[in-house]
Amino acid sequence: MSVFNEVKKNFGFGCMRLPMKDNEVDIEQFSVMVDSFLNAGFNYFDTAHGYLSEKSEPAIREALVKRHDRASFILTDKLSSPYFKTHEEIRPLFESQLAACGVDYFDFYLMHSQNRNSFKKFKECKAYETAFELKKEGKVRHVGISFHDTADVLDQILTEYPELECVQIQFNYIDYDDDGVQSKLCYDVCRKHNKPIIIMEPVKGGSLAGLPAEAEALLSPFGGSSASFAIRYAASFEGVFMVLSGMSNTEQMNDNLSFMRDFKPLSDDEFKAIDRVREVLKSMDIIQCTGCSYCTDGCPSNIPIPTIFKIVNNSKRYTNYGAKWWYGFQTGGTRGKASDCVQCGQCEDICPQKLNVIELLKQAAAELE
Numbered sequence: 001m002s003v004f005n006e007v008k009k010n011f012g013f014g015c016m017r018l019p020m021k022d023n024e025v026d027i028e029q030f031s032v033m034v035d036s037f038l039n040a041g042f043n044y045f046d047t048a049h050g051y052l053s054e055k056s057e058p059a060i061r062e063a064l065v066k067r068h069d070r071a072s073f074i075l076t077d078k079l080s081s082p083y084f085k086t087h088e089e090i091r092p093l094f095e096s097q098l099a100a101c102g103v104d105y106f107d108f109y110l111m112h113s114q115n116r117n118s119f120k121k122f123k124e125c126k127a128y129e130t131a132f133e134l135k136k137e138g139k140v141r142h143v144g145i146s147f148h149d150t151a152d153v154l155d156q157i158l159t160e161y162p163e164l165e166c167v168q169i170q171f172n173y174i175d176y177d178d179d180g181v182q183s184k185l186c187y188d189v190c191r192k193h194n195k196p197i198i199i200m201e202p203v204k205g206g207s208l209a210g211l212p213a214e215a216e217a218l219l220s221p222f223g224g225s226s227a228s229f230a231i232r233y234a235a236s237f238e239g240v241f242m243v244l245s246g247m248s249n250t251e252q253m254n255d256n257l258s259f260m261r262d263f264k265p266l267s268d269d270e271f272k273a274i275d276r277v278r279e280v281l282k283s284m285d286i287i288q289c290t291g292c293s294y295c296t297d298g299c300p301s302n303i304p305i306p307t308i309f310k311i312v313n314n315s316k317r318y319t320n321y322g323a324k325w326w327y328g329f330q331t332g333g334t335r336g337k338a339s340d341c342v343q344c345g346q347c348e349d350i351c352p353q354k355l356n357v358i359e360l361l362k363q364a365a366a367e368l369e
Helices: 027-039 056-065 087-101 116-124 127-136 151-160 183-192 213-222 226-235 250-260 268-283 305-317 323-330 346-350 357-368
Strands: 011-014 044-046 074-079 106-114 140-147 167-170 197-200 240-246
Touching: 011 027, 027 056, 027 250, 056 074, 056 087, 074 087, 087 106, 087 127, 106 116, 106 127, 106 151, 116 127, 116 151, 127 140, 140 151, 140 197, 151 167, 151 183, 167 183, 183 197, 213 226, 213 268, 226 240, 226 250, 226 268, 240 250, 305 323, 305 357, 323 357, 346 357
Parallel strands: 011 044, 011 240, 044 074, 074 106, 106 140, 140 167, 167 197, 197 240
Antiparallel strands: none
């Protein structure tokens, strides 16, 4: 039976964000969340080698794999560009991922964070071909991609590799018609190629869970949390078989389970309310950062870029928000300030949101220093 048929419901546990304690994954709380997730009838878990500074895979081994029968869950992992340079390094990396997770196979194995540049590297290293070989060997059951680029690049990949079985895209109501992320256009390409769609960042790194009062008021008549509308929005589109959510505590999980256990697509009136929320958010000129932290790993000045952008956004959303105090608290010492940017551009090259990070840091320095 296909793994697609074994996926019990359309909601998955994204393990890029997990409960943390003293900079380590809180295995006790994570285990409770895993149990609640499985007991509610869900069974899809998603990770990658670099998530949480390489702590996500071992946490899954401890909280999920060691405590539950392998047949009771679906596990997705990814081949990430920073961890291999040649074709010969891919299989050893893959085997290390199996060991880190404590499993003999992955249900889904995705070519991670594909864009115009990374696709070129993956082709040169025969990464796709290696993944298809792993499938033939039974170590991978389905091969797909996760994608961050424009729709024309996605169309190229799916045209060159029609064997791909699924596509993971960033999709949420604020990015739906965004020129950089191109959620709708990428969704349309997936539909054109008849590929099942996995949704990541439906709540855009949590930013759609904490809406400003004006936007919140548009949704409150319908009941439910702001996060519930964001996740249900993504899950309401035809062709979407999985929506992921990174959950950092049991409260977030319980909220998500409450509305996804018996999922109902958004009504016409709810879609119209979301359209108005989108207009409110775009009028506020919010920095569209999801907090993925890809930009910080190689920053020569160790600038906490997502944290700075969150402070800037909160200063726009909330009155009497002590932005300069928080900025001073979060920067300095071993962490750089916005003005410490040397404009090397590595952050912009890797940013999935295609943000003009250098210019945004200049603006943050002007506002907060």
